[in-house]
Amino acid sequence: MAKRLSIRDIANELQISKTTISFILNGKAKEKRISDELAEKVMKHVAQRAYKPNQLAKSLSTGKTMMIGLMVENISDYFFAQVAYHIEELAYQHGYRIIYCSTDNDLHKTQELISMFRERHVDGYIITAPAGLEKDVQGLLDDGLPVVLFDRYLKGVDTSYVILDNYKASYDATKYLTDQGFENIAFVELDSDQSQMHDRREGYLQAVADAHLAPLIKKIPFTSDFDQKVKELVKFIRKSEDVDAIFFATNYLAFSGIKALNQLKMHTPQDVAIVAFDDHEVFNIYSPTVTAVAQPIKKLAQQSINALLKMLDAKDGTQTLEKIEVAAELIIRDSTKV
Amino acid sequence: MAKRLSIRDIANELQISKTTISFILNGKAKEKRISDELAEKVMKHVAQRAYKPNQLAKSLSTGKTMMIGLMVENISDYFFAQVAYHIEELAYQHGYRIIYCSTDNDLHKTQELISMFRERHVDGYIITAPAGLEKDVQGLLDDGLPVVLFDRYLKGVDTSYVILDNYKASYDATKYLTDQGFENIAFVELDSDQSQMHDRREGYLQAVADAHLAPLIKKIPFTSDFDQKVKELVKFIRKSEDVDAIFFATNYLAFSGIKALNQLKMHTPQDVAIVAFDDHEVFNIYSPTVTAVAQPIKKLAQQSINALLKMLDAKDGTQTLEKIEVAAELIIRDSTKV
C-alpha cells in the first residue's frame, strides 16, 4: 500500500513550514498575509502531487467531521429513499457528506444509532423520530449538536423541524371527496402514535364534520405485514358496504387496499373511490391511476438541509430555529372520478 | 457543550495509565496479563461514566475507520434500496458502519465519490460500477483497499464480485415463454454497456435460438425519462403487431411497458404476455400480477458483505477472492398465463 502523502512531505519538498501550507490550503492565505506567489506555488505543487489532507486528522483537531447523520425510517421506502437522495446531493454541494441509517421506527434501535453517530462525531442530525425519542434529541441539543426533525416533530422539543402540513393536506383531500359527492368516506390509518398520523386523522375528521357526514376510521396494526394488512382490509371493506370512498393514510396502506379491492373484485372508482396519502410512481402507471396527496419531496429535502446548515453555521448562542410546514399537493387522477 | 470524557480522564480518575485502560478496552487484558480485578474495575468504571472512546482518534492511530463505502447506482431505486438496507444491517453486526452514495451510473461522479471515500479512509468498498471504472477500482486494489463489485463485474479487474447469474436467469425466463408456446418474444433493454445487460440479452438470444424462433430486440436510451420510454414503447408495440410476449430487462422498463400497453388498450396476457427482470412489490398487487425474475436480495447482500469481510480480515498477501454468481428465481404470475 503506497504511503499517503502528508502535509509534512509537502512541507519538506517545498522547504517551508507545515503551518504555512495549512493556512494556504484552508483559504487563510490572505488573512495570514502570505504572499500570492507563495500561495500559488504551494497550490500548484499540492495539485501536482495530488496531495489530499487526511480528513481524520483534520477532524480530530478541528472537532468537525463535515458529516451529517440522516436517520430515516427505512431507506428502502420509496419516500425516504427519494428524500435521502436529494439531501445527499444538496449536502454534497455544501461540502457535507451524509451518513444514513434506517431507524425502522424502533426507539431502541434509534437510540443506539444516535450513540453510534455521536461516536463518529457527526456535525448535525436530520431525524425522522420514532415516538419516545424526546430525551435523546434533547440530549443532542444540550450538547450543542444541531438537530432537524423531519417528517414529524416531537412535542416539547424546541428545535428546527420540516414537516408536511399534514392537517391541511388531509383536510383538503377529504374535502375534495365530499365536494365530489362522496358521503361515506372511510379513513384507513396505522395505529401508531406519531404526529403526522395524528394530524392526518384530525384533518379528515374536521372535513367530514364540516360536510355533516359521519366519520369511519379503521386502524391497522403498525407491525402487520403486507398480507395481514390485505386481510384486515378485506374484512373491513366487506362489512362496510355503504362506504363509497376510502382515504388511505399512507401509500403502503393504499397498496394493501388496492390488493384487497382486487380480491373482492370491486372496481375503482365505480364501487369505491380511493385516495392515498403520499404519492408513488406506480399510482400513475396502472389504471385506474390513483388520486394522491403528494409530498413535495425535493422541497422537503431542501428545507431540511437548509435548516440544518443554518444551525451549523450559527455561532454558539445565535441559533435560529426553523419550524416549517410545507404544503402538499393534491394530484387528482382517475380513482376519484365521479 | 459538555466536554466529552477522554481516556486520560478515566486514567486520572482511576490513577492508572492510559495504556492499561486502552488495553483493557480493546480486549487485550489477557494478552497483556492484566489482572482480572483491574480489568473488571476499569470496565465497571467506564460503563458507569458512560465513556465512549473517540473513534476519530482511534481511526487516526490505527488507520482503520470501520466504515464501508457502499456505492449503488441510485439509492432511491427499489432494488438498491433493499440491498442497501440489508447490507447496512449485516455490516452493523460485524461492527462496520456503512456510508452510501448514489453513482447515477455516471463515471465522473463515481470517480469523485471514490476519491471522497478515500479521503474519509473507508476500510473497504462495495461498488456497482459504471462502465469505465476499471482503472479506478484497480487503483484501490493497488493501494491495498478491498473492493467487492456488485450487480456487475468489470472485465480485467481481478477482485471479488457478487452478481446474479444473469445469463441463466434470462435464458430460463425466455425458455419458460417458449415452452408456454409464445412465438414472437421481444426483448426490451437499455442501451447501456454493462455486463448484466449484456448477459441478459445473450441469455434471451440463446433461448430464442434454441426454440428456433426469431429474436426481436428493442433498445431504449438509458438517459430517457419515464414518459419518453413510454412513448418509445408505444411506437414499438404498435408496429410489432405479431409480438405475443415481451421480456423487459429491468422492472422500470416493465413499468413503462405496462403504461404503454394501457395507453394502447391492450390486455395482458390475452394480447401480449409480459415478464420483467427484477421483481417489484407492485408486481404482486395489481392485476394481472406480473411474472418476474426475482433477484434474491438478501442473499446478494449477504454474499457481498461476506466477501468484503473476508478481504478485510485477510492479512496482506493472503487475499481470498470470491467470485459469486447467484441464481435468480422465476416467479410465475398471471401476466404469462396462457
Place this chain on the structure above:
DNA sequence: CTGAAAGCGCTTACAG
C-alpha cells in the same frame, strides 16, 4: 509574513 510547538485522543512498541 513565517515557523516551532502544543494539542486533538487514541494506540502500541519498548522498557522495566
Place this chain on the structure above:
DNA sequence: CTGAAAGCGCTTACAG
C-alpha cells in the same frame, strides 16, 4: 503486570 513516550496528520495560538 504496568507506564512513559512517541506517533497518527492535522490546526492554530503564540512569538518573532
